[in-house]
Amino acid sequence: MKAVALTGYLAGMETTTSVVHSFILAMVLHPDVQARARAEINRVVKHDQIPSIDDRVSLPYLSAIFLEVLRWHPPIPLGIPHATTQDDVYDGYFIPKGAIVTVNQWALSRDEDTFPDASRFDPSRHLTIDGKLKDPIVNHYTFGHGRRICPGRWFAENAVWTAMAAILSVLHVDHSRDPHGHRIDIKPEYTGLMAIHPKPFQCSFESVNTAREEQLRAVMNFK
Numbered sequence: 001m002k003a004v005a006l007t008g009y010l011a012g013m014e015t016t017t018s019v020v021h022s023f024i025l026a027m028v029l030h031p032d033v034q035a036r037a038r039a040e041i042n043r044v045v046k047h048d049q050i051p052s053i054d055d056r057v058s059l060p061y062l063s064a065i066f067l068e069v070l071r072w073h074p075p076i077p078l079g080i081p082h083a084t085t086q087d088d089v090y091d092g093y094f095i096p097k098g099a100i101v102t103v104n105q106w107a108l109s110r111d112e113d114t115f116p117d118a119s120r121f122d123p124s125r126h127l128t129i130d131g132k133l134k135d136p137i138v139n140h141y142t143f144g145h146g147r148r149i150c151p152g153r154w155f156a157e158n159a160v161w162t163a164m165a166a167i168l169s170v171l172h173v174d175h176s177r178d179p180h181g182h183r184i185d186i187k188p189e190y191t192g193l194m195a196i197h198p199k200p201f202q203c204s205f206e207s208v209n210t211a212r213e214e215q216l217r218a219v220m221n222f223k
C-alpha cells in the first residue's frame with residue numbers, strides 16, 4: 001500500500017504542479033484570457049461561492065484553458081520510454097523487439113495541421129464556434145497512450161481544474177512591479193529533464209472577491 005501511494009505521489013506531484021505553474025504563467029502573460037475566464041465564472045457561479053466540480057460543464061472556457069495549458073507545455077514533453085516486446089512494423093518501418101519507443105508529445109503539441117499557430121497560447125482552439133468544448137471528454141495525449149496511459153489522469157484533471165477555478169475566482173494574477181511601479185517582464189522559460197516545469201518567475205496576486213477569499217481560506221484551514 002505504501003509503495004502504491006509513493007508511486008502515485010511521485011508520478012502525480014511534479015506533473016500536476018508543473019501544470020498549475022504553467023497555468024499561472026499563462027494567466028500573467030495573457031490578461032485577456034484571464035479576464036474572459038473570470039467573467040465566465042462570475043456569470044455562472046454565485047458571487048460568494050467558489051466554483052465546484054459540478055460547475056465544470058457550465059464553464060467550458062475554463063476547461064479549454066486547462067486543455068491549452070496541457071498542450072502549450074506538456075509536463076513530460078518526450079513521453080515515457082517503453083520497449084517493444086516483439087518485432088513490429090508500423091507505417092512501413094520495421095521496429096525490432098526490444099527497441100525503445102517513445103511518443104514525442106512536444107511534436108504533437110506543435111503540429112500546425114492540428115493546432116494552427118501552435119506556439120500561441122489560445123484556449124479558443126478547443127472550443128466550437130458557439131463556445132462549447134470540441135471534445136468534452138479529456139483524453140489528452142499529454143497523459144500518454146495505450147495500456148500504460150496515466151492512471152491518475154482523471155484525478156489530475158479534477159485537481160488542476162479545481163485549483164484553476166479557485167485561483168481565478170478569488171485572485172487577479174498579474175506582473176510584479178519594481179519599487180518604481182514599473183512592470184517586471186517575464187518570459188516563459190522551462191527547466192527539467194524528463195519532466196519539465198517553468199523556471200521561477202515573479203508575479204503578483206490580488207484578491208478580487210473577499211467573500212470567496214474567506215471561503216477559500218476556511219477550506220484551506222480545515223483540518
Ligand code: HEM
Pocket residue numbers: 007008009011012013015016019075076079080142143144145146147148149150151152153155156157160
Ligand atoms: C497533469 C498531470 C499528469 C500528467 C501530465 C501525467 C502524465 C503521465 C504520463 C505521460 C505517463 C506515462 C504514460 C505512458 O507510459 O504512456 C504517466 C504515467 C503514470 N502516472 Fe501520470 N500524469 C499526471 C498526473 C498523475 C497523477 C495525479 C497520478 C497519481 C495520482 C499519476 C500517476 C501515474 C502513474 C502511477 C503512472 C505509471 C503508469 C504505468 O506505468 O502503468 N499521474 N503519467
